[in-house]
Each structure stands twice: as structure tokens, then as C-alpha cells.
Amino acid sequence: MSDLLRKEVEQILLNELNSAETTDLPLKRKEIAAWDSLKHLEIILTLEEEFNIQLTSEEVASIENSNDIIRIIEQKR
Amino acid sequence: MKHDITIGKFGITLRPVEIEDADFIFKLRTDPDNSQFIGDTNSDISKQYQWIENYFEQENDYYFIIESNSKEKLGTIGIYDIINGSGEWGRWIISKKHPVAPASAWLIYEIAFNILNLKEVYCRTVVDNKSVVSFHERCGLHRVRVEKDGVAIKGENKDLIIQMLSLKNYKMVQKKLEVLASFSERLMLRKGE
Numbered sequence: 432m433s434d435l436l437r438k439e440v441e442q443i444l445l446n447e448l449n450s451a452e453t454t455d456l457p458l459k460r461k462e463i464a465a466w467d468s469l470k471h472l473e474i475i476l477t478l479e480e481e482f483n484i485q486l487t488s489e490e491v492a493s494i495e496n497s498n499d500i501i502r503i504i505e506q507k508r
Numbered sequence: 509m510k511h512d513i514t515i516g517k518f519g520i521t522l523r524p525v526e527i528e529d530a531d532f533i534f535k536l537r538t539d540p541d542n543s544q545f546i547g548d549t550n551s552d553i554s555k556q557y558q559w560i561e562n563y564f565e566q567e568n569d570y571y572f573i574i575e576s577n578s579k580e581k582l583g584t585i586g587i588y589d590i591i592n593g594s595g596e597w598g599r600w601i602i603s604k605k606h607p608v609a610p611a612s613a614w615l616i617y618e619i620a621f622n623i624l625n626l627k628e629v630y631c632r633t634v635v636d637n638k639s640v641v642s643f644h645e646r647c648g649l650h651r652v653r654v655e656k657d658g659v660a661i662k663g664e665n666k667d668l669i670i671q672m673l674s675l676k677n678y679k680m681v682q683k684k685l686e687v688l689a690s691f692s693e694r695l696m697l698r699k700g701e
Contacts, residue, residue: 464638468609488695
């Protein structure tokens, strides 16, 4: 797992979530109230644009934390 | 109640609950990720069938299955306890397979304000269900009050947060939901690529 990719993804998430809860890594959906289902889709839109990838509905639904995002991006690059 | 409202957009349809949906609803409600935030469900599935039979007799109670265009059942949603143009919307449980929360919320507001002609709707969400409370806040619902010990979950009383949307503001909320509901539709179309 690339450190650079990890940092990029975590920075995007921190910017998107803009939440005081977001201190522990990896960032977990269940632990961050602001990471609700609306914000989740906004994050996916940003990631798709940033990394020039397309996720499937199942992939989007399977994401529970920042590590899941990194794994999916690595698979698609 | 038995109703005939069916409405679709953004790759999903809300259609009336039928007795044949009891198994699906039971599985959804007893999924551990879901059951922590909803009122206790009897572990006897025959009670679910009975609950739906009773629901058919209830006035002002509109319960829906959320389905994909390919008829895959994705969740439930409803509007009920309608009094003087104000109703609660809830029973909102979505399977983890597809991110259809924005689309299903858009459709329930369409039913509430454009078909049932309600003046306002409100949600009662368990205080611990922070992501759903956040969802409603982000949409533009305003918090009205906290209902102390409003629901029993696994034998423990939980407070509920009441959030409200009026007829005046529902178009604005739908507008917010549209971009992401359209995106979720595109995601579902990518399935199997």
C-alpha cells in the first residue's frame, strides 16, 4: 500500500469530512457521524475525479474505512 | 394500509408492501447493523406476517418496498401516523448493496408533498444513529426536539431526535438530493461492467 496514495486519500477524506471526530487512522465510517450516506457519495465523486477511476455500486457500498478506499484505487490503477 | 402508490426515479421504484415481502423485511430488520437503531423485531417470523396483515388495516399508513429497476429489493421506507397534514416518515432501512439513500429520500418527499399533499413531515431517529441524523441535517431538515425514551431497543430505552421538513422547503431539499441520487443511479448502471 503506497504511503503517497494513503496520504492523498486521507487528506481528501479529512477535507471532505471537516470533522473534529476525524483523528484516528484509518478513518472509519461507523465512527464519524459526518460520514453519512450523502457525504459518502460526495467523497466517491471527488475520488473518481481525483484519481480518474469509476467505482461500481457494490464497491461504493462496501467501503467502511479509508483502507478500503485505498485498496479499491490500487486495484483500478 | 393497502395503497396503490408506485413511484420511480433515479433507477429505483417505491411500490406498496405486499404480504410476500415479509421474509425480506424480517431479514432487513434483524440484520445486526440495522437492528441496533430500530425498535425491537419479534424473532418469530410469523409475527412479521401478522404485522403486515395488521398494517393493511391501518388508515394513513403508507409502507413501501424500495426496488431497483431490475426488481431487486433494496430496502423499505414509509409515511405513517398522518394527522392534520403532518406525517412521520421512517421505517427507512436500506440493504448495504446499493447507495440509494438520496434517491429513496427524494421519492418519499415527492409522495409526502406532491401525492399525499402533506404540510410537513418529520423523522424520529435514535440519537445513536448519528449518520442518519447527519443525513437529515445535511438535507436541510431542522431539529425540533428530543423525545426522551422514545423507543425500546434490545430492552433499553433510547432517546429519539425529531427533525422536520415543511412543504415550503421540500423542493430545496429535493434539489440537494438530486445530484447524488443521479450519481447513485449511474453507479447502479455500472454494475457488472
